[in-house]
Amino acid sequence: MLKATNPIIDLHDVSVTFQSNGKTLHAVNHVNLQINQGDIYGIIGYSGAGKSTLVRTINLLQQPTTGTVTVSGRHLQQLSNPDLRTARKKIGMIFQHFNLLNSRTVLNNVEYPLLSQSINKHDRRAKAKKLLELVGLGEFEASYPEQLSGGQKQRVAIARSLANDPDILVSDEATSALDPKTTNDILKLLKHLNETLDLTIVLITHEMQVIKSVCQHVAVMDQGKIIERGPVADVFSETV
Numbered sequence: 001m002l003k004a005t006n007p008i009i010d011l012h013d014v015s016v017t018f019q020s021n022g023k024t025l026h027a028v029n030h031v032n033l034q035i036n037q038g039d040i041y042g043i044i045g046y047s048g049a050g051k052s053t054l055v056r057t058i059n060l061l062q063q064p065t066t067g068t069v070t071v072s073g074r075h076l077q078q079l080s081n082p083d084l085r086t087a088r089k090k091i092g093m094i095f096q097h098f099n100l101l102n103s104r105t106v107l108n109n110v111e112y113p114l115l116s117q118s119i120n121k122h123d124r125r126a127k128a129k130k131l132l133e134l135v136g137l138g139e140f141e142a143s144y145p146e147q148l149s150g151g152q153k154q155r156v157a158i159a160r161s162l163a164n165d166p167d168i169l170v171s172d173e174a175t176s177a178l179d180p181k182t183t184n185d186i187l188k189l190l191k192h193l194n195e196t197l198d199l200t201i202v203l204i205t206h207e208m209q210v211i212k213s214v215c216q217h218v219a220v221m222d223q224g225k226i227i228e229r230g231p232v233a234d235v236f237s238e239t240v
């Protein structure tokens with residue numbers, strides 16, 4: 001079927017090079033990566049391996065030096081700027097540092113990505129409330145970020161990332177600042193969103209345990225290359 005044969009994310013021969021101090025750094029080095037819809041796909045590797053740079057090419061926040069980026073069947077580098085903006089809204093991102101607006105309430109933070117959309121205030125508010133319920137923070141809508149724990153802040157960031165009904169969520173070390181129990185709770189939430197919203201998740205981490213607990217597939221990155229990939233059970237079977 002279409003779903004099985006057409007990956008939602010298709011990075012073809014993607015490289016990213018940076019020039020620094022007169023030297024060329026191959027942060028991402030001829031990477032091919034296909035991710036199917038509905039997957040939770042882990043990317044693991046040491047610091048500096050190129051994980052963040054690679055996933056930033058998925059929405060062209062990072063322009064590849066060479067290679068093509070196709071998402072949901074659209075070749076992103078060929079899109080006009082307005083079309084690229086629209087395509088980007090379907091790719092949510094969350095990070096280690098939650099990047100919340102501290103002067104706004106939790107509800108306003110979640111509403112924020114919708115401010116530029118053609119959605120009226122009532123519907124916008126209703127949607128933000130629904131998303132806060134979904135991440136288990138319904139009671140906290142009037143709180144400010146500084147009144148929340150790290151895990152709660154990450155839930156707000158997750159709700160905000162879902163405001164535009166993305167097809168894909170990229171999680172770049174989203175649990176790295178959290179304790180093991182909170183990490184577990186956030187991973188469970190991501191799994192729940194994957195199942196209920198058919199959300200494809202790309203999850204970057206440097207912790208094998210995180211991959212093992214939620215991912216179906218994994219790619220191991222080292223020095224800009226994917227050195228191993230496959231179903232999690234296969235890739236980690238020798239290292240358990």
Ligand SMILES: Nc1ncnc2c1ncn2[C@@H]1O[C@H](COP(=O)(O)OP(=O)(O)OP(=O)(O)O)[C@@H](O)[C@H]1O
Nearest residue numbers: 018020027045046047048049050051052053054206
């Ligand atoms: N804008 C930039 N300019 C120059 N070099 C960069 C830039 N962004 C990243 N790099 C370099 O590219 C390499 C890959 O960085 P990247 O942030 O993708 O690694 P990472 O695997 O995400 O690491 P970490 O686990 O520490 O987040 C590193 O050597 C980094 O210093």
Ligand SMILES: [Mg+2]
Nearest residue numbers: 051052053172
């Ligand atoms: Mg990184």
